[in-house]
Amino acid sequence: MDRGAAIEIRDVFKVFVARGDRHQRRAFLALRDVSLTIPSGRFVSFVGPSGCGKSTLLNMMAGLVRPTDGEVQYKGLSVDGINTDVGYITQDDNLLPWRTLQENVEVALEFRGVPADQRRERAARYIAMVGLSGFEHHYPHELSGGMRKRTALIRTLIYEPSVVLMDEPFGPLDAQTRVILQDELLRLWEGSGKTIVFVTHDLVEAIALSDEIALFSRAPGTIKRVYQVPLGRPRDVFHIHADPGFPEFYDRLWRDLKEEIVDVVLEAT
Amino acid sequence: MDALEMATGTFGAVEERGKRLLQRVESEERAQQRIEQRNTTLGRLAFGAAMLLAWELASGRLLDQFFVSKPSHIAAALWAMLIKEALLYHLRYTVTEALVGYAIGAGAGLVLGFALARSNFVYRIVEPFIVAFYGIPRIALAPLFILWFGIGITSKIAVAAVMVFFIVFINTIAGIRSAPVQFLQVARVMGASEWDLVRKVIFPAATPFIIAALQITVPQAMIGAIVGEFISSNRGVGHLISRAAGFLDTPGLFAGIFALLVVVLLMNQGITTLGNHLMRWNPKHGTVRDVP
Ligand SMILES: Nc1ncnc2c1ncn2[C@@H]1O[C@H](COP(=O)(O)OP(=O)(O)OP(=O)(O)O)[C@@H](O)[C@H]1O
Ligand SMILES: [Mg+2]
Numbered sequence: 001m002d003r004g005a006a007i008e009i010r011d012v013f014k015v016f017v018a019r020g021d022r023h024q025r026r027a028f029l030a031l032r033d034v035s036l037t038i039p040s041g042r043f044v045s046f047v048g049p050s051g052c053g054k055s056t057l058l059n060m061m062a063g064l065v066r067p068t069d070g071e072v073q074y075k076g077l078s079v080d081g082i083n084t085d086v087g088y089i090t091q092d093d094n095l096l097p098w099r100t101l102q103e104n105v106e107v108a109l110e111f112r113g114v115p116a117d118q119r120r121e122r123a124a125r126y127i128a129m130v131g132l133s134g135f136e137h138h139y140p141h142e143l144s145g146g147m148r149k150r151t152a153l154i155r156t157l158i159y160e161p162s163v164v165l166m167d168e169p170f171g172p173l174d175a176q177t178r179v180i181l182q183d184e185l186l187r188l189w190e191g192s193g194k195t196i197v198f199v200t201h202d203l204v205e206a207i208a209l210s211d212e213i214a215l216f217s218r219a220p221g222t223i224k225r226v227y228q229v230p231l232g233r234p235r236d237v238f239h240i241h242a243d244p245g246f247p248e249f250y251d252r253l254w255r256d257l258k259e260e261i262v263d264v265v266l267e268a269t
Numbered sequence: 270m271d272a273l274e275m276a277t278g279t280f281g282a283v284e285e286r287g288k289r290l291l292q293r294v295e296s297e298e299r300a301q302q303r304i305e306q307r308n309t310t311l312g313r314l315a316f317g318a319a320m321l322l323a324w325e326l327a328s329g330r331l332l333d334q335f336f337v338s339k340p341s342h343i344a345a346a347l348w349a350m351l352i353k354e355a356l357l358y359h360l361r362y363t364v365t366e367a368l369v370g371y372a373i374g375a376g377a378g379l380v381l382g383f384a385l386a387r388s389n390f391v392y393r394i395v396e397p398f399i400v401a402f403y404g405i406p407r408i409a410l411a412p413l414f415i416l417w418f419g420i421g422i423t424s425k426i427a428v429a430a431v432m433v434f435f436i437v438f439i440n441t442i443a444g445i446r447s448a449p450v451q452f453l454q455v456a457r458v459m460g461a462s463e464w465d466l467v468r469k470v471i472f473p474a475a476t477p478f479i480i481a482a483l484q485i486t487v488p489q490a491m492i493g494a495i496v497g498e499f500i501s502s503n504r505g506v507g508h509l510i511s512r513a514a515g516f517l518d519t520p521g522l523f524a525g526i527f528a529l530l531v532v533v534l535l536m537n538q539g540i541t542t543l544g545n546h547l548m549r550w551n552p553k554h555g556t557v558r559d560v561p
Contacts, residue, residue, distance in 0.1 A: 062458045084460040094452040098473040098550040107469070108459040139550050159459070 005073075006163050006195040007038040007061055012070035014056055029220035030056055034070070036214055036223055038197060040162075043189065045198045045206040047253075048216025048224075049260050054199045055091075057221075058165045061197065062088045074163075087161035091168040093152035095140040101151050102127065102136040108159045126154040130184055146177040150184070157188060163195040170205070182209060182237045190234060203253055207231070208240040213253065218260045225256060338519040346520035347527060354509065356528060363494050363506040364532055366422055370429020371490035371536075375437045375483060377430070382441025383467070392442070403435045411496050420501045429493035433486040440482035444475025477551060480544035487536045491529060 012034045020026030031053040038044050046054045059065035060072045063083035072079045074086070095104045102123050109119045127133055130150040140148060149170065156164060170178045182205060189196060200206050206213050210229050217224045230245040240246060321340045328339035350356040385392050411428045418424035448471045456470055498507025506525050513521030 062454075064454050064458070082457045084458060086458060088455050088458045090451055090455060092451055094449055094455065096449075096452065096470065096473070098476075098548075100550075107456075110469070111456065111459050111461040111465050156459075 004040050004075075005037045006040040006042075006075060007036075007197070008073040008076075009034055009036045009038075009057070009060075010071045010073070011035055012057070012060065012067040012072060014053065014060075014065070015068040031067075032220040032222045034222055036226070038195060040195050041193050042211045043196045043198065043209055044212045044214065045200055045210040046214050046216060047200060047203060047206050047257060048221060049218040049257075050201070052216040052219045052221035052260075054216060054221070055167055058088070058167055058197065058199065061163075061165055062086055085161060085163065087156035087159065087164040089152055089156050089164065089166045089169045091171050093140075093148045095148055095151055095155070097140050100137045100139055101132065101143065101147075104140070104151055105155050105158060108155060112159060122158055126158050129188065130154055145173055146181065149173060149177075149181060153181070153185065153188075161194070163197070166196060166198045168199050168201065171201075178205070179237055185209070186235060186237065203250060203257065204240065207246065207250060207253070208235060208237045215253070215256055216260075224260070227253065335517075335519065338523050342520040343523045343527060346518070346524040350509065350521065350524055350528075356506075356509070356524075359504055359506050359509050360528055360532070362422065362504045363491075363498065363529070366425040366494035366497070366505070367429050367490040367532075368536075370426040370493055371433050371486065373426065374430035374433030374490065375486065378434045378437030378482070379441050379479065382438050383445065383471075386442040386445040387467075399435075399439065403439060407431050407435065408492070408496055411493070411500055415497065415501055420503075425494045425497035425502070425505070428497040429490040432489040432493035436486050436489065437479070437482045440478045441475060444478030445471055447478065448474040473547075476544075476547050480540070480547060483540050484537065484544065487540060488533050491533050491536075495529070 012031055013029065014031040015027050016030050017025050017027050034053075034057065046057070048054055056065060060067055061074065061079065061083065063079045063081050074083055096107065099107065102120075105123045105127060106119045109122065114122075124133075124136075127136060130153065132147060132150055135143065135147065140151075143151065153169065170181050173181065186209060198206070198209060207229055213227045213229060215224045215227070216222070227249075230249055231240075231243050236243075324337070325340045328334045328337050347356070385395065408428075410431055411424075414427040414431075415424045418427055453466060453470060456466060461469070494505070495507035495510070498505040499511050502508045506528055510522055510525035513519075513525060
């Protein structure tokens with residue numbers, strides 16, 4: 001498998017302008033000197049305190065936000081404008097309410113000019129893969145939360161982007177559906193050679209899925225540390241706690257993250 | 270399937286029962302829909318008939334017939350208008366004015382709305398002006414238009430168009446601004462062109478607003494045409510009505526109003542059908558179930 005860099009983040013700073021006291025415009029630092037290499041074909045997770053800039057960094061990889069300083073490279077080229085080579089799954093599933101499940105799944109292929117019969121055939125294949133056959137003609141409001149997430153997932157995977165950015169994709173789901181979807185994601189991903197960048201607040205999820213985990217410091221975010229997950233593949237997400245490497249690694253990760261969160265809580269009081 | 274079902278072979282029976290239930294609910298749902306539709310139609314007819322009957326009976330007894338006329342006289346007046354005064358001829362003028370004005374006003378409102386709302390900068394510049402123009406009682410422009418365009422059909426079309434334009438325009442802008450921003454970003458990453466976004470995301474997001482505006486403005490267009498005719502005209506239903514008023518002919522007056530009512534209802538029905546088709550996805554749009 002190719003082990004070159006899919007994404008290379010070099011000395012990135014991001015300044016946002018927001019309203020401060022008395023509605024004056026006030027600039028603040030959201031990302032501080034972030035450097036990270038995301039190797040091709042790897043599953044990399046971002047964990048870190050809320051507001052530390054994880055989503056902002058994903059937006060930069062997709063070309064929706066520009067770094068104020070530094071550079072984000074995609075496959076060796078500086079990201080300049082929308083990066084249509086990646087797939088982006090946001091926390092909100094934002095399915096189009098006026099399209100049926102199948103039409104939602106096909107939308108990216110429509111944008112990309114794939115002919116109708118091929119679209120239908122590919123959509124049917126992906127819909128079957130995540131067990132949604134029979135619901136093709138349901139509108140989003142007629143689907144359950146888990147079904148909507150599955151739809152959002154295959155809506156992006158269907159055009160086979162070589163890099164997939166996922167921002168807390170399973171955030172609002174119940175614990176069982178979450179594990180089932182994690183398992184489905186791993187099965188879809190394993191052997192595909194795709195690179196996945198995955199943001200989550202759930203350390204168990206990060207460990208169960210990833211090859212590498214990047215831990216962010218609290219805002220202004222920077223990368224505190226990158227871990228290699230000491231678990232083999234294929235993974236059994238249903239019994240990940242039972243994996244011999246799990247408890248020790250989990251403890252270590254949690255201790256390091258706690259420093260970032262607890263300090264914030266102490267400062268606030 | 271549990272052990273008992275396996276042993277007694279009732280599993281197949283359960284499957285069978287499930288299937289039968291599905292079929293039953295489906296056919297019940299269809300029957301229910303048919304009944305609802307029929308009852309609605311019957312209810313409407315009954316309600317209309319009751320109103321007319323109450324009017325007929327009250328007129329001359331509780332109310333002065335000179336002022337309120339009565340349905341039987343109005344029907345006779347309608348019939349007379351239809352035959353002697355060529356009601357259809359006048360109606361054709363009024364409907365043409367209203368329809369053409371409506372089409373121009375709605376079309377311009379849509380196109381300009383889309384053009385403006387896509388650029389934040391331009392929108393910010395013109396917004397106060399739009400609000401100011403919107404605040405003018407538009408019907409007050411009718412005399413001005415008659416001055417500009419003469420007493421022919423053009424001035425009435427202009428009045429009708431102005432009545433429609435602002436409402437469609439402002440609603441279109443509001444609708445476009447309701448498009449899901451997050452999805453717009455994701456769609457760009459998916460490779461959507463500007464035209465894709467307008468056609469497949471922005472326009473559908475705006476349809477509830479646009480359809481609402483198109484519905485509200487049907488009678489507005491009619492008002493524009495009629496008021497134009499009131500002010501100065503020698504044809505059209507507005508002309509018939511104002512002439513009937515001049516002769517103190519209340520049945521004739523009401524007959525004209527009824528003729529307009531039918532036209533507005535038909536136009537509205539057309540827009541509603543279009544709206545129902547465009548918004549079949551909208552859970553809020555379908556029948557609101559009676560909460561038990
Ligand atoms: N468009 C924007 N304008 C101004 N400030 C922004 C913008 N986007 C993000 N920010 C700010 O940048 C900081 C980082 O935001 P970001 O959404 O990247 O955090 P995050 O790590 O994804 O947090 P969470 O885990 O809660 O999703 C926050 O303080 C946020 O308020
Ligand atoms: Mg975020």
